[in-house]
Amino acid sequence: MARSHGFLRDLVVVAIYEFQQAARTRLLQVGVLAYAGATMAAHAGFVEGLQEAERSVAIAMGVPATEKPGALIGAALKSTDLRRFLADLIGSEATLDRLTEAPVLALWSGAVAMVLLPIFVLVGTSTSLSAEVESRSIRFLALRTERLPIVLGKLGGQLLIATLAALSGVVVTEFAGLVLMVQQPPLALAAYALLHAGRGLVYALPFAALGLAVSQWVPRANPARLVTMLALLAVLVGHIWLDELTDATVAGRVADLVRIFLPGSGWNDLWSMDAGTFALAAARNVVLTFAWVAVGYARFDRRDL
């Protein structure tokens, strides 16, 4: 029988297999539903905030407020509180001005994706290898393909699952825009929600790799979950701490250097509407993703299975 051995081919076979396994075990469906539910809850809260902002504007303008928000968004966005909240969310007032040309709910959906997707992919990748090493089912794969396509295939499978979750977020955004708000152009809302979901996926890449790195180092599923959550906590605390050190001192420069290696950097740049700035931030995230995969692979490549 003819045999063809291709790195990419094996990677795709493993990725599809990973995706199918998630679908069969219902983890995919449960995960996507949970993601969509969390997005809906976040949207409901945001819409309520918008409603409050529009009521204030309506009172100030002496016009009646609508039952659902959306009619006075332009005026509401000029209010200090909402404007500061959104500018803080994406890091720059100038970017905000460009982004709010599109439906504001789409912008919010992007922020929600950038918060939820890293957690979503971390949960998935943290056990994708450790569980198989623990049950030794990894042996069925390791006999047939090299370990790197296994690792990258697992990553690919988990990113496919995350993409499906992100798309469910887009659907929820469209639904929320049409049902909970008024005067939301459906096509523009869907298009921008899709664009911002893409930002969320790019932002989540290094988190997926971090989870996968833990999964390669820790050969049991439950400890791997625990270590991943600790790693996420360390990343959050690390960012807060490093932000404190950002100045012209040596400590500040070291902090800038360390930040490069932490998942979660580049939030502001990923919101940029400038293609060059976005591309640079995305490329940096891709490189960081491979760096974290390599950190895990240094162990996985040599470990007993």
Next chain:
Amino acid sequence: MKPERSRGNAALTLTGVVRRFGKATALDELSFTVPRGSVCALVGENGAGKTTTLSILAGFLQPDAGSVDVLGLGPFHVATHRGRVGILPQDAELPGASTPRELLVAWARLQGLDRTEARESAEECLRTIQLVDRANDRVSSLSHGMRRRLTVGSALVGDPELILLDEPTAGLDPAQARHLRQALATRRGRATVLISSHNLPELESLCDHVVIIERGRCLKADAMDAVTGRDREVEVHLAAPFPPGRGAVERLSLQPDDPTDLADATSGFLRTLLDEGARIVAVRRGGALEERYFGEPT
């Protein structure tokens, strides 16, 4: 492109292989050779190092010292050995949510077969392990014996040159075990099969070579006929002690000086016994592997 057949007369060569787990030494300078095309038994007590040996041969574990040669291509490496080696790992769990057909096709695909060939190989394998009627059921719904057969299938799919089986018939009913033995016997000559098992009568009937290990060292590695004495010894069982009186025995062993003369020597020996009035109930070549392994019954 189909890879060229591997080279050399030995399918497996282990030389001074050492493997430790913490302070425990699982393999202690283990050395043996398995001839190409043979069906070889790997025999030893629990903890003797059989599973560790198979794991090293399949590249799941790395030896601490010594050298391993698999199919004349050096130690196992996926890039070199992919599709050439199949293994039934003793304690690897199958993914419960998949179906046998999906798993076999996916494994065959990873061995380098294209989609059509992978499907054909999977179907052939399903017939061999008698799981055609459950091929589309989830693995989690299969019985223990069926899952065992599926893991055997994982070792056979893609027609590998070397098949490593750790307790292949454990948990199978007698009919399934017999069917599997027949399926393995058909591989003789075109593949090398190494079977680790505690079922010595089964190994004796199936294998033409045997490796006995104890505490991580090789006690004996030879042809099954040589180990059991089938190539030089005949055992005769009598219906009653013979000759009557003192010194009578119920079992006689014939070991001619020239083993090539075994047929003539046996014929003459039996003729003499019959002429002297002995009543023969059984004649067997050599002794049972079990007796040779544990020693003659007292």
